[in-house]
Amino acid sequence: MSGAPKVAAAPRLYDRTSELATVAALSARAAEGAGSVLLLTGRPGIGRTALLDRAVRDSRVRAHRVAAPTGNRVPWSGVRALLSALAPTPSAARRALRTARGTGGVPGALEALCPGEPLLLCLDDLHRWDAYSRTSLDVAWRGNPGPWAWVVSFAAYHRPPDVPGARLLSLGRLSRAGAGALLDDRCRASLTTSFRSRLLDEAAGHPGVLAAAAARVSAGPERGVGRPDTLTDDALLSEVYRGLLDSLPAECGRVLTLVAVAGEPRPGTGEPDPAAGRPTATGPVGADAVRPVGADAVLAVTRAVRASPEALDRLVADGFLCGPREALRFEDPLLRRAVLGTLPPPRRRELHALVAPSAGAGAGTGTGTGTEAVEGNGTAPHSPVTPEDPRALSSAPRTPADVRVPPDAPPAPEAVRARPDVLRGRAELARGVAGLGDGPVGDAHQVLLLASSLLREGAPEDAAEARFLAMEAAWAAGDPEACATALRGGGLDGEHPGSSACATAEADPAERDFREGMCAALGARLQDAHAPLARVVARDGTSGEPRRLVRAGAAALVLGDAPTAVRVHTRALATVRATAGSTLLPRVLEHLAYAELRAGQHERAAAHARDGLRTAELAGQRNPAAHQHAILALAASVRGDAQAVVEHADRALRTARAHGLVQATTLAEWAIARAELAGGLAAQAAARLAPLVGRGPRGGHFALRMLVVPCFVEAACAAGREADAGTAAEEFAVWAGFGLDPQAPAQLARCRALLAGTGDPADWYREAVRHHEDSGNDFERARTLLAYGKWLRRRRRLVEARGPLGDALVTFERAAAGVWADQARAELRATGGPVRGRAVPGAAGELTPQQQRIAGLVAAGATNHEIADRLSVSPRTVDHHLRNVFARLGVRSRVELSGLLSRTTGDGHRSDR
Structure with missing residues (x-):
C-alpha cells in the first residue's frame, strides 16, 4: 500500500492532456472547498496508475495516491491504508479508523485528521479493495464528499461505484504519435525505421504492451530483437494482463480459457497449430483470425473443467465477452491472446480435444440447438452474476493457466456433449439461475422446469439440480403447489414421478428423502415428513458440498430445528468461502441469516444479513438483497429502531413486489407490524398482520403464516379484535400439535392467556414460561414475561408483577431490544419496584x-x-x-x-x- 504525498519524479504521460486538465480542475475546486468525485477506468496496462501519480505530482493541494492493499481483502484494510497515509502517527491513524468504523464514517475520520484542509485523494484499483472499505466510501461519496477531491481508479470489466454526479473518464489507447514518443523514451536499443513501424503496428497504441515490448528489445538480441514476429506474442500479453487474470474468480478463469481455446484454429485441419509456440498474429495486435464460438458449446463442457454455467453469464454481463449467442468473442482481443499465453502446449491440446466435439455440434452456426426460439433475438445472456452454483466448485487455482481436465472427471461421451437438448438445457439452466437471482421468480421457475425436462435424459444430474432450483423459485414466490410440482419432476412437457429424471432422484437416497419429505410437508402431512427430512439432515449436514449443505439446512428449518439449521448453514458458508464459490455466497448468507433469525439470534442474523446484502449488491443480485433487507428490518424491530425498520422494509418491498417475492414481502410486513406493536400502535399492527395470517391470494407466505400468528394475536387482543385473534389461535393450536416448532407450545399458551380462555390466565402464562425454558429463544420468553407482568399489574398484584417484569427487563437489555426494554422498565416502575436507569430531574x-x-x-x-x-x-x-x-x-x-x-x-x- 502506498500513500506518499508527492512522487519522486513526474512520470511522463502521452496523449493525456485532457485527462490531466480534468484532474487539475478537480484539484482547483478542492482548493476552494468544493469536493467532488472523478471515476477513472481503463483496461489493464492502459496507464491509470501513471495518471494518478502525475495528478499527485501536479496537485495544487496536498495529495496522496493510495494503492489497493496487497494480499487477502482484510476488512477495513483499504480505509486503514488511506488514513495511515494522512495520519502523522500510527496512533492517530488507529483513532481515525475507529471513527471511520463508527458513526462518524470516513468523512468524520478525515475531518479529525485534516480539519478543513482540502485534499486530493487518489484511490487506485478500487475493485481490489475490501468490501467494507468500498461500502464506507460509497456512503461518504453519496452523502458528504467534504472539501476533498477524489480520483477513483478501477479496472474495466468492474462495475463503477454508484456516485450521483460523478464524472466517468475512460482511458483509451495512444495515438500513433503518442505511442511513438513512449517507445522512443522507453527503448534503449537503436531501432530501424521498419522495425519501429512494425512494433507500433503490433502494439496498436496500448501503453502497457509498448512498454513491455520496449523492455524486451532493450534486453538484447538474445531476447528476440532479430525475431520481430515474437515481440508481442501471447506470453508478453499475459505479462501485461497478469493482474486482471489473477483477480478473476477461478470458475470464470476456466470458462474464459475455454472460450479462448474454442476460438483457435483446430489442430489437424491444415491450419497452424496454436499450441506449437508460434504467434497467432502477424499484423496488429488482436487482428488474428478467430473462429466463432457458440455459447452452447462452451456450456456443454463447463462441467468437465469444474466450472458452472453461471460463470459464462457473468463474463458476458461484465463485458469480457460480447457478440451474439452463436458467435461469442472477446471484447478485448488482447485479453484473448493473454489468456492463451498462460497455457502450456500440453494443456492447450487437452482443452482443444475437449471443446472440439461440442464446437462441431453447432457452435458458431446457430443451428441444431433450438436456443434461438427461446432467447428471441439470439443474443447472449446479459444477466448479472447469479446466486446459485449448480455444481460445487473445487478449490482450484485462480488463473486460466491452471485450467485442466481433472483426472477424476473424464469428458462426457461425445454423443452426450453434442446433443442439442443437453446444450439447450444447460443454457436454460444458466438463464433460470440468473432469473432466480435478479428477476421475477415465477419466470425463473418456468425456465428451470424447462431446463429440467431438456436435461433429464442426457444430463440427469443437471436435471435434478434444475428441479431443486425450480422448487426454490416457487418457495420464494409462496406457491406450495408449484414447489411440489418441481420436486416431483413436473416439467413443461408432462414429466411425472415415473420419468427418468425422477429415477435419478431415486438412485440418490438424499434426493429421494428430500423429495418425499418436502412433498409430505407441502401437503400438510407433517407426520410423514419428519423421518425422511431427518435423514437428509443427518446424511447431508456434515457434507463438504455446499449444495447438499444448503439442502440439509432447508430440511432442518422445515423440521423446526433452527439451531441445527444454523450449524449446517454456517458449515456451508465456510465451505463456500474456502472453495472460492463466490456465486453461491449471497444465497448461503441469505439462508444462514434467516436460520439465525428463527433461532432468536437477532444480532448474529443482522451481521450476516449485512454481509449478504453487500455481497448481493456487488453481484447485482436484487432478489437475495431484498430478502436480506427484510431480515434486517426484523432485526431492527427487535432493537426498536423504527427508522431502520421502515428503511429496510421499504427497500425489501420495492424489489419483492416487483419480482413476486412473497417470502420477503411477508417478512418485511411482519417487521413493520412488530415495530408498530412495540410503539403502542396495536390497531395498526393488527390490521397489517391480518392478511398475513389468512389464506388466499392476499395472504402471506405459506411457510410463515403460523410463525406470524402469535404476534397477530397479541396485537388483535390489544386492539379489541378478540374474535379474529381467537380464530387464528385455534388454527395455530392445530399446527403446534405437529411438534415441528419448539417455540409453538410456549407461544400457544401465551395466546391462550391473552385471550383469557378456559382456566386462569395466570396458569397459561406460567405454562408458557415453562415451555420457554426448553425452546431457547430468550426474546420470545421475555415477551411472555412482559405480557404476564402487565396482566398482574393491571390487577393490582404489584408485588407479583415485579418478578416477571424484572426478568423481562434484564433479558431485553441483554438482547439489545431497546424499545421492549423501555416497556418493561416503565411497567416495573409503575409497580413501585426499583428500576435501574437515569433519574428524572x-x-x-x-x-x-x-x-x-x-x-x-x-x-x-x-x-x-x-x-x-x-x-x-x-x-x-x-x-x-x-x-x-x-x-x-x-x-x-x-x-x-x-x-x-x-x-x-x-x-x-x-x-x-
Missing part, C-alpha cells in the same frame, strides 16, 4: 412513575387513546392521571407540559424512561 421528579410515563408520552405528541393502548389502560384513566399531572406541575395545557419537560429533562420525549 426537575419538576418531572415530583410525579409518580405512572404519571411520568403518561407525561412523557404526551410530550411526545401521543393522544389519550394512543397512550391508553400503549399502557393497556382506559382513556378515562389516562385523563385522570393527566389532570393530576397538570395540577402538580402547575401547567394548563399539553403544550405547556411539553415545554416544561423539555426544559427540565433536556429530552421531553424520554422523560418517562
Whole structure:
C-alpha cells in the first residue's frame, strides 16, 4: 500500500492532456472547498496508475495516491491504508479508523485528521479493495464528499461505484504519435525505421504492451530483437494482463480459457497449430483470425473443467465477452491472446480435444440447438452474476493457466456433449439461475422446469439440480403447489414421478428423502415428513458440498430445528468461502441469516444479513438483497429502531413486489407490524398482520403464516379484535400439535392467556414460561414475561408483577431490544419496584412513575387513546392521571407540559424512561 504525498519524479504521460486538465480542475475546486468525485477506468496496462501519480505530482493541494492493499481483502484494510497515509502517527491513524468504523464514517475520520484542509485523494484499483472499505466510501461519496477531491481508479470489466454526479473518464489507447514518443523514451536499443513501424503496428497504441515490448528489445538480441514476429506474442500479453487474470474468480478463469481455446484454429485441419509456440498474429495486435464460438458449446463442457454455467453469464454481463449467442468473442482481443499465453502446449491440446466435439455440434452456426426460439433475438445472456452454483466448485487455482481436465472427471461421451437438448438445457439452466437471482421468480421457475425436462435424459444430474432450483423459485414466490410440482419432476412437457429424471432422484437416497419429505410437508402431512427430512439432515449436514449443505439446512428449518439449521448453514458458508464459490455466497448468507433469525439470534442474523446484502449488491443480485433487507428490518424491530425498520422494509418491498417475492414481502410486513406493536400502535399492527395470517391470494407466505400468528394475536387482543385473534389461535393450536416448532407450545399458551380462555390466565402464562425454558429463544420468553407482568399489574398484584417484569427487563437489555426494554422498565416502575436507569430531574421528579410515563408520552405528541393502548389502560384513566399531572406541575395545557419537560429533562420525549 502506498500513500506518499508527492512522487519522486513526474512520470511522463502521452496523449493525456485532457485527462490531466480534468484532474487539475478537480484539484482547483478542492482548493476552494468544493469536493467532488472523478471515476477513472481503463483496461489493464492502459496507464491509470501513471495518471494518478502525475495528478499527485501536479496537485495544487496536498495529495496522496493510495494503492489497493496487497494480499487477502482484510476488512477495513483499504480505509486503514488511506488514513495511515494522512495520519502523522500510527496512533492517530488507529483513532481515525475507529471513527471511520463508527458513526462518524470516513468523512468524520478525515475531518479529525485534516480539519478543513482540502485534499486530493487518489484511490487506485478500487475493485481490489475490501468490501467494507468500498461500502464506507460509497456512503461518504453519496452523502458528504467534504472539501476533498477524489480520483477513483478501477479496472474495466468492474462495475463503477454508484456516485450521483460523478464524472466517468475512460482511458483509451495512444495515438500513433503518442505511442511513438513512449517507445522512443522507453527503448534503449537503436531501432530501424521498419522495425519501429512494425512494433507500433503490433502494439496498436496500448501503453502497457509498448512498454513491455520496449523492455524486451532493450534486453538484447538474445531476447528476440532479430525475431520481430515474437515481440508481442501471447506470453508478453499475459505479462501485461497478469493482474486482471489473477483477480478473476477461478470458475470464470476456466470458462474464459475455454472460450479462448474454442476460438483457435483446430489442430489437424491444415491450419497452424496454436499450441506449437508460434504467434497467432502477424499484423496488429488482436487482428488474428478467430473462429466463432457458440455459447452452447462452451456450456456443454463447463462441467468437465469444474466450472458452472453461471460463470459464462457473468463474463458476458461484465463485458469480457460480447457478440451474439452463436458467435461469442472477446471484447478485448488482447485479453484473448493473454489468456492463451498462460497455457502450456500440453494443456492447450487437452482443452482443444475437449471443446472440439461440442464446437462441431453447432457452435458458431446457430443451428441444431433450438436456443434461438427461446432467447428471441439470439443474443447472449446479459444477466448479472447469479446466486446459485449448480455444481460445487473445487478449490482450484485462480488463473486460466491452471485450467485442466481433472483426472477424476473424464469428458462426457461425445454423443452426450453434442446433443442439442443437453446444450439447450444447460443454457436454460444458466438463464433460470440468473432469473432466480435478479428477476421475477415465477419466470425463473418456468425456465428451470424447462431446463429440467431438456436435461433429464442426457444430463440427469443437471436435471435434478434444475428441479431443486425450480422448487426454490416457487418457495420464494409462496406457491406450495408449484414447489411440489418441481420436486416431483413436473416439467413443461408432462414429466411425472415415473420419468427418468425422477429415477435419478431415486438412485440418490438424499434426493429421494428430500423429495418425499418436502412433498409430505407441502401437503400438510407433517407426520410423514419428519423421518425422511431427518435423514437428509443427518446424511447431508456434515457434507463438504455446499449444495447438499444448503439442502440439509432447508430440511432442518422445515423440521423446526433452527439451531441445527444454523450449524449446517454456517458449515456451508465456510465451505463456500474456502472453495472460492463466490456465486453461491449471497444465497448461503441469505439462508444462514434467516436460520439465525428463527433461532432468536437477532444480532448474529443482522451481521450476516449485512454481509449478504453487500455481497448481493456487488453481484447485482436484487432478489437475495431484498430478502436480506427484510431480515434486517426484523432485526431492527427487535432493537426498536423504527427508522431502520421502515428503511429496510421499504427497500425489501420495492424489489419483492416487483419480482413476486412473497417470502420477503411477508417478512418485511411482519417487521413493520412488530415495530408498530412495540410503539403502542396495536390497531395498526393488527390490521397489517391480518392478511398475513389468512389464506388466499392476499395472504402471506405459506411457510410463515403460523410463525406470524402469535404476534397477530397479541396485537388483535390489544386492539379489541378478540374474535379474529381467537380464530387464528385455534388454527395455530392445530399446527403446534405437529411438534415441528419448539417455540409453538410456549407461544400457544401465551395466546391462550391473552385471550383469557378456559382456566386462569395466570396458569397459561406460567405454562408458557415453562415451555420457554426448553425452546431457547430468550426474546420470545421475555415477551411472555412482559405480557404476564402487565396482566398482574393491571390487577393490582404489584408485588407479583415485579418478578416477571424484572426478568423481562434484564433479558431485553441483554438482547439489545431497546424499545421492549423501555416497556418493561416503565411497567416495573409503575409497580413501585426499583428500576435501574437515569433519574428524572426537575419538576418531572415530583410525579409518580405512572404519571411520568403518561407525561412523557404526551410530550411526545401521543393522544389519550394512543397512550391508553400503549399502557393497556382506559382513556378515562389516562385523563385522570393527566389532570393530576397538570395540577402538580402547575401547567394548563399539553403544550405547556411539553415545554416544561423539555426544559427540565433536556429530552421531553424520554422523560418517562
